[in-house]
Amino acid sequence: RKRVLVTGGAGFLGSHLCERLLTDGCEVLCVDNFFTGRRENIAHLMSAPYFEMLRHDVTFPLYVEVDEIYNLACPASPIHYQFDPVQTTKTSVHGAINMLGLAKRVKAKILQASTSEVYGDPQLHPQPESYRGSVNPVGPRACYDEGKRCAETLFFDYYRQHNLNIRVARIFNTYGPRMLPNDGRVVSNFIVQALKGENITVYGDGSQTRSFCYVSDLVDGLVRLMNAPDEVTGPVNIGNPREMTILELAQRVIDLTGSSSEVVLRPLPQDDPLQRQPDITLAKSALGWKPTIELETGLESTVAYFRDLLAVEL
Amino acid sequence: RKRVLVTGGAGFLGSHLCERLLTDGCEVLCVDNFFTGRRENIAHLMSAPYFEMLRHDVTFPLYVEVDEIYNLACPASPIHYQFDPVQTTKTSVHGAINMLGLAKRVKAKILQASTSEVYGDPQLHPQPESYRGSVNPVGPRACYDEGKRCAETLFFDYYRQHNLNIRVARIFNTYGPRMLPNDGRVVSNFIVQALKGENITVYGDGSQTRSFCYVSDLVDGLVRLMNAPDEVTGPVNIGNPREMTILELAQRVIDLTGSSSEVVLRPLPQDDPLQRQPDITLAKSALGWKPTIELETGLESTVAYFRDLLAVEL
Numbered sequence: 001r002k003r004v005l006v007t008g009g010a011g012f013l014g015s016h017l018c019e020r021l022l023t024d025g026c027e028v029l030c031v032d033n034f035f036t037g038r039r040e041n042i043a044h045l046m047s048a049p050y051f052e053m054l055r056h057d058v059t060f061p062l063y064v065e066v067d068e069i070y071n072l073a074c075p076a077s078p079i080h081y082q083f084d085p086v087q088t089t090k091t092s093v094h095g096a097i098n099m100l101g102l103a104k105r106v107k108a109k110i111l112q113a114s115t116s117e118v119y120g121d122p123q124l125h126p127q128p129e130s131y132r133g134s135v136n137p138v139g140p141r142a143c144y145d146e147g148k149r150c151a152e153t154l155f156f157d158y159y160r161q162h163n164l165n166i167r168v169a170r171i172f173n174t175y176g177p178r179m180l181p182n183d184g185r186v187v188s189n190f191i192v193q194a195l196k197g198e199n200i201t202v203y204g205d206g207s208q209t210r211s212f213c214y215v216s217d218l219v220d221g222l223v224r225l226m227n228a229p230d231e232v233t234g235p236v237n238i239g240n241p242r243e244m245t246i247l248e249l250a251q252r253v254i255d256l257t258g259s260s261s262e263v264v265l266r267p268l269p270q271d272d273p274l275q276r277q278p279d280i281t282l283a284k285s286a287l288g289w290k291p292t293i294e295l296e297t298g299l300e301s302t303v304a305y306f307r308d309l310l311a312v313e314l
Numbered sequence: 315r316k317r318v319l320v321t322g323g324a325g326f327l328g329s330h331l332c333e334r335l336l337t338d339g340c341e342v343l344c345v346d347n348f349f350t351g352r353r354e355n356i357a358h359l360m361s362a363p364y365f366e367m368l369r370h371d372v373t374f375p376l377y378v379e380v381d382e383i384y385n386l387a388c389p390a391s392p393i394h395y396q397f398d399p400v401q402t403t404k405t406s407v408h409g410a411i412n413m414l415g416l417a418k419r420v421k422a423k424i425l426q427a428s429t430s431e432v433y434g435d436p437q438l439h440p441q442p443e444s445y446r447g448s449v450n451p452v453g454p455r456a457c458y459d460e461g462k463r464c465a466e467t468l469f470f471d472y473y474r475q476h477n478l479n480i481r482v483a484r485i486f487n488t489y490g491p492r493m494l495p496n497d498g499r500v501v502s503n504f505i506v507q508a509l510k511g512e513n514i515t516v517y518g519d520g521s522q523t524r525s526f527c528y529v530s531d532l533v534d535g536l537v538r539l540m541n542a543p544d545e546v547t548g549p550v551n552i553g554n555p556r557e558m559t560i561l562e563l564a565q566r567v568i569d570l571t572g573s574s575s576e577v578v579l580r581p582l583p584q585d586d587p588l589q590r591q592p593d594i595t596l597a598k599s600a601l602g603w604k605p606t607i608e609l610e611t612g613l614e615s616t617v618a619y620f621r622d623l624l625a626v627e628l
């Protein structure tokens with residue numbers, strides 16, 4: 001049985017990944033400090049015989065024995081990663097160093113959850129992995145973007161210096177059940193607003209674009225990357241190339257929920273990227289991966305999840 | 315008497331800065347781990363009553379009482395910063411965190427020696443501070459470039475989170491006495507080669523450009539930035555806008571030394587920037603600063619320094 005460590009395993013993506021790895025027959029060690037993760041996300045896994053939860057902050061050293069490491073620990077939504085920017089940078093940088101040091105000691109394969117944010121507000125569209133990005137190093141998003149860039153650097157330096165078996169995935173916007181209802185990301189915001197009959201808050205004029213990937217597709221991409229031949233280090237984009245404006249997303253959510261909510265415009269946050277779409281040529285050729293879940297299908301399951309969640313809250 | 319900490323104070327720029335600050339009547343604490351710094355650089359200051367040298371690595375905490383901090387600790391030449399890339403990143407990132415933590419505790423003003431390398435291989439020419447750069451996050455220069463970008467991020471987050479009094483200088487290529495003869499930087503390489511009658515090693519076809527600032531001008535820019543009104547946080551470019559090709563530099567060094575050395579072409583290192591020139595509009599307006607030393611004059615003193623150094627070595 002492969003022993004797999006998932007940092008950030010109680011979060012949105014991490015909890016789905018733990019589930020998938022258990023299904024695949026792995027022994028899973030989930031490490032999380034519960035900053036944005038929740039016990040509810042993994043409650044259904046606690047009784048599984050090969051699942052273990054360890055409360056720990058990756059900015060501190062971790063001594064465990066494992067074969068593979070998925071390093072996902074890091075708040076992913078702007079309101080959370082801007083809550084304590086220095087801590088966000090430390091999570092990415094010290095977290096990477098500690099997990100790389102661990103991987104080195106136990107000779108584990110290690111995958112980094114990087115992000116499309118390394119491209120910043122991209123001037124090249126869609127974004128291939130070779131694009132060097134346009135990140136404002138001194139802006140309010142920099143703690144996340146630069147922290148993640150620096151983590152990629154550390155991965156490649158451990159690879160070159162110590163021959164570590166690394167994988168770097170650049171994850172594009174992902175959505176699905178277990179997003180936090182209040183973490184400010186657009187899909188969860190819009191669905192919760194629609195279900196509650198509140199105004200749908202579109203930032204800016206809503207003409208900015210994103211490309212949304214359903215969580216099961218994303219998790220499958222990560223697992224394929226981990227299992228790919230060793231020369232496939234990445235960085236490799238994982239995301240759904242179907243691009244749309246935020247206004248269009250708002251309309252779809254309203255349609256799907258049959259909500260009476262109305263769109264209202266709010267100020268665009270500083271450094272908010274205008275467009276984003278993954279070029280997934282590499283993922284297709286190197287991993288044989290492409291997304292399979294249509295937006296409509298994915299949104300339906302996500303709406304169903306939030307409907308249940310809000311019903312309990314009432 | 316102002317108590318000033320200079321990290322990396324035994325290095326090329328640091329030693330000139332310490333000298334200048336002593337001249338200005340400051341009490342100077344020079345902190346260095348002697349990775350690329352040398353005791354020779356500060357030997358002449360050791361007997362000054364207000365100069366103190368402390369051997370210390372900035373990746374570890376430092377508890378001292380000072381009024382101002384110039385954070386220069388970091389190897390600056392590719393062969394040194396690529397010697398142990400992970401250590402380079404740690405020096406920039408942990409070093410920044412420790413010095414910011416110190417500045418926060420003692421309420422000191424703190425200046426970061428950032429670099430034109432945050433612009434990577436720039437697609438915009440000349441480079442204004444607003445340019446977001448083109449850095450390869452997974453290449454061999456990334457440990458330096460991304461480490462410095464991340465340090466800038468930390469400076470601005472401490473500024474926003476803790477109201478720290480910060481300054482960020484983006485230093486462009488600087489030359490002068492006390493460069494290491496063997497650290498691979500172009501000015502020292504060419505001069506040493508010319509003086510020894512060895513071949514002048516031009517990388518690539520020599521058509522790449524740089525803009526070289528003499529060290530006394532640079533140091534003056536740093537001191538002005540530190541003394542500027544508190545709202546002048548930067549980042550601000552400090553460098554000499556006079557741009558030239560590397561081949562032209564080689565020719566000038568040959569002319570100036572009267573050497574019989576010949577130019578030979580060597581492979582261009584990966585990710586070597588093609589062009590670089592500071593836009594110093596901001597430094598002029600906010601600091602009343604511009605460089606004053608002509609290249610010919612600056613090269614002459616540098617040649618004189620290396621002539622003496624090599625004479626001793628023989």
Ligand SMILES: NC(=O)c1ccc[n+]([C@@H]2O[C@H](COP(=O)([O-])OP(=O)(O)OC[C@H]3O[C@@H](n4cnc5c(N)ncnc54)[C@H](O)[C@@H]3O)[C@@H](O)[C@H]2O)c1
Pocket residue numbers: 007008009010011012013014031032033034035036037038056057058059071072073074075076077091095113114115116170171172173174175
């Ligand atoms: N969801 C997306 O659209 C997206 C896009 C790009 C990248 N990513 C990356 O994927 C990873 C997971 O994202 P997510 O959407 O699941 O976010 P999330 O916030 O739901 O999950 C992050 C998890 O990491 C934990 N964590 C944070 N700091 C920690 C620390 N110092 N030590 C231990 N645990 C810590 C949190 O408690 C949480 O459980 C992140 O690294 C994120 O940057 C996500």
Ligand SMILES: NC(=O)c1ccc[n+]([C@@H]2O[C@H](COP(=O)([O-])OP(=O)(O)OC[C@H]3O[C@@H](n4cnc5c(N)ncnc54)[C@H](O)[C@@H]3O)[C@@H](O)[C@H]2O)c1
Pocket residue numbers: 321322323324325326327328345346347348349350351352370371372373385386387388389390391405409427428429430484485486487488489
């Ligand atoms: N010289 C340039 O052209 C140039 C250009 C851009 C930026 N800079 C920046 O200016 C600063 C000084 O550059 P320099 O040209 O004098 O380089 P240098 O290598 O001569 O000096 C750096 C000094 O820092 C010390 N140091 C390195 N790591 C340390 C650590 N962990 N703890 C304590 N001391 C440490 C070294 O021993 C050395 O004395 C650097 O931060 C560099 O990135 C220089």
Ligand SMILES: O=c1ccn([C@@H]2O[C@H](COP(=O)(O)OP(=O)(O)O)[C@@H](O)[C@H]2O)c(=O)[nH]1
Pocket residue numbers: 060061062063064097098099100101102103104105106
């Ligand atoms: O099993 C381990 C081994 C290392 N580390 C951390 O990883 C860091 C980097 O380790 P590495 O061996 O690369 O370098 P070191 O810092 O030990 O020189 C160390 O400082 C430890 O904090 C860890 O958390 N678990």
Ligand SMILES: O=c1ccn([C@@H]2O[C@H](COP(=O)(O)OP(=O)(O)O)[C@@H](O)[C@H]2O)c(=O)[nH]1
Pocket residue numbers: 077078173184185186187189190201202203204208210246268269272273
């Ligand atoms: O209630 C919201 C939340 C987000 N957004 C916008 O939706 C896009 C995606 O935001 P999110 O925070 O989900 O992801 P990221 O910006 O990190 O891609 C951005 O343009 C946001 O400004 C919005 O219009 N309304």
Ligand SMILES: O=c1ccn([C@@H]2O[C@H](COP(=O)(O)OP(=O)(O)O)[C@@H](O)[C@H]2O)c(=O)[nH]1
Pocket residue numbers: 374375376377378411412413414415416417418419420
């Ligand atoms: O006088 C000081 C105060 C702090 N630090 C270091 O600076 C870091 C950041 O300090 P800060 O107070 O910002 O945060 P902390 O880590 O203490 O929460 C600390 O971890 C210490 O390592 C230091 O070297 N000297």
Ligand SMILES: O=c1ccn([C@@H]2O[C@H](COP(=O)(O)OP(=O)(O)O)[C@@H](O)[C@H]2O)c(=O)[nH]1
Pocket residue numbers: 391392487498499500501503504515516517518522524560582583586587
């Ligand atoms: O012996 C040398 C050393 C450097 N260079 C080139 O000179 C330029 C400046 O190099 P340096 O390392 O001094 O500074 P940086 O590249 O960091 O600006 C680069 O294009 C190098 O490839 C060169 O042609 N010959």
